[in-house]
Amino acid sequence: MIKDIQAKTLLARVKGKDDWFGQYYNFNLYRGCQHQCIYCDSRSECYQIENFNQDVLVKVNAVELLCKELAGKRVVGTIGTGSMNDPYMPLEAEKQLTRHALETIAEFQFPVHIITKSDLVLRDLGLLEKISQIYAAVTFTVTTADDALSKKLEPGAPVSSRRLAAMRRLSENGILTGLAMMPILPFIEDNEENISRIVRLAHENGAAYILPAFGVTLRDRQRVYFYDKLDRQFPGLRTRYEKAFGERYFAPAQNHDRLEKGFTRLCRQHGIATKMPIFSPQKRFHAANNQPALF
């Protein structure tokens, strides 16, 4: 069910230093996600998103809040979105919250980083070009090079080849773009063939970087849902997971070290970075007196 809600606040300060994506602030325009990836961590109890598997809540006043909150920020730092839900889930085509948020970000001249599995991001290419005069990066999550498998694992999202084609278009238009190759699921995606195909396709489609994670988290409700989907789609695999990982929080890929070494070597061969270029936060100057705001 899709429900409209009023949010109280929007932008959050990222705790600590974000070494992965360089994000200083983040926001979520939606709660819940139509992509319904079978491994999604946002189902975990700690995030307190009830009915993640059924509902999407739309923060109808989000852009108004963003405008108000950005006006008061004293540090210009990268605003990230896309880790708790996909800002380009199908609903966005109609609601356009992400588009309007990007318009606001462009107006305030803040940098942005988007994580997505959807080629709907191409709709906002013009806005991204504008923001990229400061800094704009788009990271596509791709966990498998096989479209049929991506449909099973990430049923509500465009298949991997569509994401790669979108990445290519952004890259051709000068937008910083690359892949988040995460999670790599044990016994399903943790093989050399998959990893080398992803790196090759990333290279062919203009990736500047690939950020890998060889394994998957398995927390409470996330694990329950994932195991249920394994039973339906990969008979017998739940038992292998239970035997190998028990109640552990993190399920590492098989041959983790070998995969990582091969991955790093291939990236080097193709000139792909394994860390993304990030924007360094800066004090904000107010046009009125050209003085930096005090911390």
Ligand code: SF4
């Ligand atoms: S796109 Fe991201 S947030 Fe949405 S279901 Fe998939 S993993 Fe979760």
